[in-house]
Amino acid sequence: MYEKFYGFKQKPFRNTPDPRFLFMSRTHEEALARLHYAVEEKEIAVLIGDVGSGKTTLTRALMDSLNEGFRMVLIVNPRLTSLEFLKTLCSRMHCDTKSPYKNDLIDALYERFYDDHKAGITPVVIIDEAHLIPYRETFEEIRLLTNFQMDDTNILSLILVGQPELKKKLESESLGAFRQRIGLFYHIGPIGQDEIKDYIEYRIKAGGRDKPLFSDAAIKALYSYARGIPRVINSIASMALLEGFAKDVEMIDESIVSSASKEIGLNGYRKD
Template sequence: MENYLEFFGFKEEPFKLTPDVNYFFTSEVHQKAFEYLEYFLKSEEGFAVLIGEPGTGKTITLRKFISTFREEAEFAYILFPRLSPEELFKYILQDFGVDTSREEDKNTLFLKLKDLLIDLRKRNKKAVVIVDEAQDIPDETLEELRLLSNLETDDMKLLQIVLAGQPELEKKLNSPKFQQLKQRVTIYLKLQPLSKEEVVQYVYYRFKKAGGDRVSITNSALNLLYKFSKGIPRLINAIMERALMAAYLDKSFTINEKHIKKAFESLEIFKENKGNRKVKQLLLSSFFLFLFTFTIFIYLEKHSSQKNNSLNQIIAQENRKALSAVIAVPMLNVREKPSRKAKIVYVLRKGEKVRVVEKGEFPWIKVKIETENGEIVGWINSKYVNFGD
């Protein structure tokens, strides 16, 4: 008997609830989050935070980030963070491929992790710890993560940490207890639901990705889908999965309002209450019972001496002319001194233009920035700019 995938011509499920990086949809906010995470990795900052309501795409964004850069960094991915400090250290070490034993205490595990990170740096490898659902991490363990971020050499961090979670994480970081940690966060992102236009694009993107060439959906059905899903990708997937089944039972290649309504009813998301539909409950937790383990050995980008030579050539050619630079990454910190430890005095955005006034020890350059409040002078990393008049 023909199943509903064959009926619509799909090669696979188009609206799976489990995060699949092959179905990563580049909405404006998700593309921005991905670009900022890329900048975070390459700039070697200490902490990044990703906030979003349940179902807005935090996990798939993180997994897309990991799958894209697993040849540039080694990742420890913590999905269930209700861990003691000792358990956290063990989990990180095990995800990095290091065996641990029950007898090892926190101090022993810490030293073991430190030795591993130093060894990775000697082999030109980065290390990133990602904590998903970080709002659930115990306070004591979160404080240990802050202490881990202190591990660094004279010019670079030994460990980068990404905290991803629901709005409760934001509240936790805003508490006086974690002010020191919050001050170390240089990348702070909030995922928002999809817009109405993006919901339409999202649905057709998934249709096409799954190979469906017979299915369509009416505009009124799309409007209803947006109204009840509020643009939350996980809800869209759950509704559309059932709407497809309803259309299949009707032997219809077109999804209409009736099918969307049936999908809602089967999910028990809404009920009638004095003439108004109200959300009764969000979906049950999706199937996140996988542990993500990456132990991949990679080589970092080769842009040290080559970039320095290029910079020297440009400055030599410019002679006495003023040299300008255009920011090539989503965000670039301007520091008081040519050091990663120096105070951040300003943050530049992609496409902004600055004037180079001095070349320091590679990769630092001193720049002047014109702002509404006057001129700012500081140091930036020349690896993340394009030079020109």
């Protein structure tokens, strides 16, 4: 709707995990570097972040950046019992078994992992929304995957991605054995106040417009409402563009950002 008015080819603040719109803020850059390290070293990695902080976007960027030496397996709905988890993983790894028995599934998986290993391929299993993993047995099954080793080295990398509840879960006594296997842990923080201007400009450019669109005061207000969380920044910015278009204004100012924030229910969220 407003795309043409503001000279965009694509909506700049859409909330989809599209790596083309990925802005490398300090925290995202560090998270991605650590994920790369984890897959190279075939480690278990845990990536934590608040709702809307960019976890799924980063996993997509990681997947896009890896070459054919890696087999990416993405599990996005891990509300699974341990048996369902193994079945899901078997089907994603194209194992040729339909057996309902755990032992058969584990054997089939081992065979596939071993085939990959011989072919010089590292399987990378990414479990998004891992805070939703319901049972200790499912965590246990995931941990046991790391027993698949060749010559004392792991043959796959596991990445668990989730909201801060995941960290709490992992701290529970019953998951001590799992915790000990984690080789790398990173908590994505908010985008810094000094980075949001660049973030906004980057997204505007990725949307196809070259000129600035938000005043400095508008960007400052946007930061204080959204507290550096990308999804919230995007929602407010999208609403602001819609309002700006409706009001026929060329630059988005602070008052439009404030009213856009109210519109999406963030009024009084935080005022600096």
